[in-house]
Amino acid sequence: MDSEVLRQKLEQLTGKRTGIKQLGRQHSASLFGIGAEEQDQPVVHEGHLWVPLYENDGRVTAIWLELDGLTPMEIQLVNYAARNFAVALKATGLKEEGEIEARQLSGWLNAQLEQEKNEAEIPDEMTLKGRLVGEMIPFLLVSENVHNPQVTYRSLMKLLRSYFENEILLIPLQEKEWLILARKELLTGGDDKEDEEESADDLLAQTCMGLHELIASEWVGVFHLAVAPAIIPVKGLTGSVALLRETIILGRIFQVGDYIHLPWELHMERLVNSIPDDRRRQLLGQIGDYTSVLADKEMLLTLETFFEMDCNVSETAKKLYIHRNTLLYRLDKIKQETGADVRSFGDAAIVKLAMLLYKVTKRK
Known part of the structure; x- marks a missing residue:
């Protein structure tokens, strides 16, 4: 059980408002007497019961509860539950990494996302709110390691x-x-001026690639990583997490074999995925039969690389490590089997759409 679950259970049990708050050094010392033997004891202050959960660098994180109307037995039960949680937390060592504050925010975030409240503002009772000021870059990391041990908060933070x-x-x-x-x-080196040679998107993509390489070098298995543009987390965090989750879902469908997914590269994929399944199948049939090409792994890879390289024949051949004439042969074969010449913009757009429709329908 994490601190947010504890807070919710105490609130349900008593019917009183509860919260978790990190106090400053001076407030912590005056309330709990940091450094004294009594520092781990609960305190009644201004009509609230304060139970210290842990202390870090002189700052105490405590859970508080309104006392008005509670019976002595209820107060005793609340104190017992909170103290047992604090003892268990101390034994785990989570306090050193600030995991409890993170899990508190996590509980709130997941609740907002389940209700599709993508514009919700982080409430004041979230302990981490004071650290979520200014622009920040959000990354979402998802592991597919089913059988490997779960990555711990401590090891990933390190x-x-x-x-x-x-x-x-x-x-x-x-x-x-x-x-x-x-x-x-x-990411910008403290310089807010946009680099003439590197766009913000390029910088984010490079950082994402570097981070993925680092994680892959430390842990065995498959990890997906997505990054979004800078946000002010207090107001934009829920929407950004929703975007990142969608980005990884789309990446798994449309970018098979890739593990870094960027939302600004998936606009057409997002549109195709929003089309109802029956309508997608209908559109695929109306566009034409491209099954013979799209079901061929070599031809599919050729098309994916050709579109990735902006339909540039020379760059595509280099990326595929094949001779230019070999690529031209494959493109001609695609034209013979489908009637579409992907070297022309109109046909390329149709084949790209057919490829995306095929991926999201045939691979389900």
Whole structure:
């Protein structure tokens, strides 16, 4: 059980407002007496019961509960539950990594996303809200390792800090799904001026590739990684997570074999995926029969690479490590079997659409 579940259960049990808050050093010392033997004891202050969960660098994170109207037995039960949780938490060592605050925000985020509240603002009771000011870059990491041991918060945080120089927040969302928030200035070097040679999208893509390589070098298995443009998390976090989740879903469908997925490269895929299944099958039939080409792995790879290289014959041949004449032969064969010359824009657009429709219908 994490702290957010504890808070919800106490609120349901008592019918009173509860919350989790990280106190400043001065407030922590005055309320709990940091450094004294009594520092782990609950405190009644201004009509609230405060139970310390853990202390980090002089700052205490505590759970609070309104006392008005509660019986002595209810207060005793609340205190017992919170104290047992604090003892168990201390034994796990989670306090050193700030996992409890992250899981509190995770519970709120998942609740908003389940209700499709993609514009919800982070409430004041979220302990991490004070650290979510300014622009941040969101990454979503999803593991497909079914049989391997689950990656721990501590081990992943340690790895991320080595890459982002310690300026990151890690939020565990669902099982084997992690949200990573990095300060925008870490990617721009503190310079807000756009680099003439590298666009913001290129910089994000390079950072994403570097991060994926680092994770892949440390852990065996398949990991998907997506990144979105900078946001101000207090107001834009839920919408950004929804976009990143959709991006990875689309990447798994349309970019088989790739593990880095960028939302700005999936506009047409997003449109095709939004079409009802029956309508997609109908459109695929109306466009024409491209099955013989799209079912051939070599031809499908050729088309995917050709479109990736903006229909440039020379660059496509280099990317596929084949002779230019071999590529031209394949393109001619596609024209013979389908009647479409993908070297012309109109036919290329139709074949691209047919390829996307085929992927989302035939591979389901």
